Amino acid sequence: MDIIMGVISFILHIDQNLVLMVNQFGSWTYVLLFLIVFIETGVVIFPFLPGDSLLFAAGAMTALHGSKLSLPILMLVTVLGAILGDSLNYEIGKKIGHQLVKYPRLSKLINQEKLEKAEEFFNTHGGSTIFLGRFIPFIRTFIPFTAGASSMRYSHFAMFNAIGGICWVAVGTLAGFFFGNIPFVAAHFSVVVLGIVAVSLIPVFITAIKSKRVPTN
Numbered sequence: 001m002d003i004i005m006g007v008i009s010f011i012l013h014i015d016q017n018l019v020l021m022v023n024q025f026g027s028w029t030y031v032l033l034f035l036i037v038f039i040e041t042g043v044v045i046f047p048f049l050p051g052d053s054l055l056f057a058a059g060a061m062t063a064l065h066g067s068k069l070s071l072p073i074l075m076l077v078t079v080l081g082a083i084l085g086d087s088l089n090y091e092i093g094k095k096i097g098h099q100l101v102k103y104p105r106l107s108k109l110i111n112q113e114k115l116e117k118a119e120e121f122f123n124t125h126g127g128s129t130i131f132l133g134r135f136i137p138f139i140r141t142f143i144p145f146t147a148g149a150s151s152m153r154y155s156h157f158a159m160f161n162a163i164g165g166i167c168w169v170a171v172g173t174l175a176g177f178f179f180g181n182i183p184f185v186a187a188h189f190s191v192v193v194l195g196i197v198a199v200s201l202i203p204v205f206i207t208a209i210k211s212k213r214v215p216t217n
Contacts, residue, residue: 018057022068030073033058034081041141042085052137052196055172057189060180062173075173082134082165086144090157093148122146130160134168 022029033054040051055078062071122129122143133143147157179185185192 018054018061022061026068029069030077033074034077037078037081038085038088040085041082041144042088043141051140051168052135052172055169056176056180056192056196059173059176060186060189061176063177063181071173071177075169078173079165079169082169083162086130086161086165087158089141089144090148090152090154090161093145094151095148122150127152127156127160130157131164131167134164135171 018029021032025032036054037051058069058074058078059071061067062069062074122133129143130147133140144157144161180189
């Protein structure tokens with residue numbers, strides 16, 4: 001519970017936290033951003049890390065005059081984190097996806113409900129799920145795990161992984177770069193970030209509603 005509350009606090013004050021990170025760690029901030037994106041997408045027990053809001057806030061910071069963050073470097077670093085993270089998650093799913101019962105401690109840490117939704121999403125949309133899942137919090141962490149567990153061909157997975165990683169980072173960072181420092185957005189940054197997360201969750205709700213529909217035939 002303390003971890004979840006800490007993540008919520010980080011999201012609500014992500015602009016301030018990012019400024020503190022840059023001031024304290026300088027260029028090492030890129031390493032921290034890489035690790036956050038890599039862990040969110042690559043380690044199936046950490047689906048709650050703030051990927052979307054982090055990209056938006058970091059992109060907004062690069063637009064500031066005299067910023068210590070560079071947009072091209074930021075995009076390169078986070079794209080690498082996203083692609084490598086999903087690749088790791090795929091390998092984890094491939095090795096233990098169908099053997100979670102043999103790892104009781106690990107299975108307790110994995111949100112089974114979210115994993116089942118990811119499997120349903122994967123079965124509904126096929127290979128394109130790797131791309132679409134990038135834009136959905138929680139689901140994006142479980143999709144590559146599910147792809148590995150389903151024995152999806154890696155070359156097929158890698159193509160969607162690369163395209164999805166590039167597009168996800170581009171949308172998040174460029175949205176922050178162009179809109180993050182508009183006076184209204186800057187004054188209500190926390191609300192905007194929460195709005196981004198809420199919009200990202202819309203596909204989850206749509207999928208859940210569709211899954212509950214009873215066939216009429």
